[in-house]
Amino acid sequence: MELFDVTIIGGGPAGLYSAFYSGLRNMKTKIIEVQPVLGGKVNIYPEKVLWDVGGQPPMQAQLFVQNLVNQANTFSPTICLNTKVEQIEKHGDIFVITTNNGETHYSKTIIVAVGGGILNPIxxxxxxxxxxxxxxxxxxxxxxxxxxxxxxxxxxxxxxxxxxxxxxxxxxxxxxxxxxxxxxxxxxxxxxxxxxxxxxxxxxxxxxxxxxxxxxxxxxxxxxxxxxxxxxxxxxxxxxxxGYNREVSLTFADDIQPMRKDDYYLVGQGQCKTSVPGIFGAGDIISYDDKVNLLIGTFQDAVLAVNNAKKYIDPKADQYGMVSSHNEKFAEKNKELLEELFCKAEAASL
Known part of the structure; x- marks a missing residue:
């Protein structure tokens, strides 16, 4: 049995940033995505230009998705595509996830990031x-x-x-x-x-x-x-x-049912926690007061969900991950990036 610290259900923006941030926090991470590609609903509009992502120039959605995927892969999470979660149960301290292909996945925590569900056009x-x-x-x-x-x-x-x-x-x-x-x-x-x-x-x-x-x-x-x-x-x-017909992509065992709003969205208990300890939400699936339904809000949800998953596993862990400008995990990567930039600048000057 391979046990993961966190399993992220959904490979859209919320799930992808959750994967990056959980890797930053030294968590063994898995993404399970029902579609054959990552990116979620953003893939519906590949040529649409996005203007409202903080610190990023206007870019087409397909490039934005690729950037998200590259970032999510920074710490090499396990990624399962074409895989639909059908049931989540809890055995002792471990969540047991059953998928449509008969496989079973084991995780200490779960982040639900399925957005609006599996969208099928009307x-x-x-x-x-x-x-x-x-x-x-x-x-x-x-x-x-x-x-x-x-x-x-x-x-x-x-x-x-x-x-x-x-x-x-x-x-x-x-x-x-x-x-x-x-x-x-x-x-x-x-x-x-x-x-x-x-x-x-x-x-x-x-x-x-x-x-x-x-x-x-x-x-x-x-x-x-x-x-x-x-x-x-x-x-x-x-x-x-x-519009779209929304299909709920997962069900919960009777003894771990999170609270729902309108029979679909998970009700947040603060900091992207659900009513079930160990299950967190990020992105459109989680509902709470003053929810920001923009990409910037999705990224904040991901950070909150990961931080609380980390604390659930290890109550002595820091509440927040160290920022990238001081985080030793990026020291070698920064060196590689700077060398690459130096080489490009030198080549351009010739």
């Missing part, structure tokens, strides 16, 4: 629509270039849909937005950008049916119902942003 409810997912029916954008000079219909009015519509303004030939309600719910500044660019926005509208091309392989026309009227819209691509 599909277009039209018979036969799934056959177009291989061509021009999309539920996410993995690259903007494929939409260059195309007419794109975006269905949805929340932040996700409108953010995508704004991104498409700079590559697509034309963008049309339809939304089933009488008012868009996205941030006003983003909606204003669409209006400034003259984007056609159809409210109280929904997709009634689609018409395929001659080869029956792609959508060439969308039939939209709006206040009883029918509109036929020629399209090159259709992007659906109707």
């Amino acid at each position: 599909k277009l409810e039209i018979e036969g629509a799934e056959k177009y997912e291989m061509t021009n029916l999309h539920y996410t954008i993995l690259g903007l270039e494929r939409f260059r000079n195309k007419k794109v219909l975006v269905s949805g009015g929340g932040n996700g849909a409108i953010d995508w519509a704004v991104e498409l303004l700079f590559v697509a030939k034309e963008v049309v937005v339809i939304y089933r309600k009488d008012q868009l719910t996205a941030h006003e500044s983003q909606v204003e950008k669409l209006k400034e660019h003259g984007v056609q926005i159809m409210l109280n509208a929904k997709i009634q049916s689609v018409v395929s091309n001659d080869t029956k392989t792609a959508i060439e026309q969308v039939i939209v119902s709006q206040n009883g009227d029918i509109h036929e819209i020629q399209v090159d691509d259709v992007l659906i942003s109707h």
Whole structure:
């Protein structure tokens, strides 16, 4: 039996920073992630530019994820991908984690960092629509270039849909937005950008049916119902942003059930502790007063969760990890980085 100090369930920003910080605190660390890649929900918007990460220049989400992954690997945690946690039990002082592949994992503490759960996009409810997912029916954008000079219909009015519509303004030939309600719910500044660019926005509208091309392989026309009227819209691509079905990725044995809010989010007991000693939360999954639902808040959650996991294992341990500017764990790494920077500067001067 291989026993870990902390097992982090979830490989998004909260889980990745938890892995880095637990390594800094000399904890034997494991990450269990249900997806085939790390990064969590940020992977849904790989080309979106992030501006609100402290001390970082604006960068695309895919680069931000790669930076997080590199940082998480600083202290070589064990990482299990394509692995879904199904049950958590406690045997004595040890948490026993059972996964979908029949494996069993053992840990002294657990940090739950599953965010909003396993997110599956709500599909277009039209018979036969799934056959177009291989061509021009999309539920996410993995690259903007494929939409260059195309007419794109975006269905949805929340932040996700409108953010995508704004991104498409700079590559697509034309963008049309339809939304089933009488008012868009996205941030006003983003909606204003669409209006400034003259984007056609159809409210109280929904997709009634689609018409395929001659080869029956792609959508060439969308039939939209709006206040009883029918509109036929020629399209090159259709992007659906109707939200996500959330699947809870783990369950707890009856004797260690943490308190939940709204049957999903864990209720924080202060400093990212849950009602179960030894189980902590970080990121979107943990709910508490004055919660900051931004990346900066996620990183603070991770630090609090790790520090308290460390104290749970060893009550005599320091409450906080030593800052990196004084931490001996980084002495050799700093030397390597400085040598690398020196070599680059010397090469540039030649």
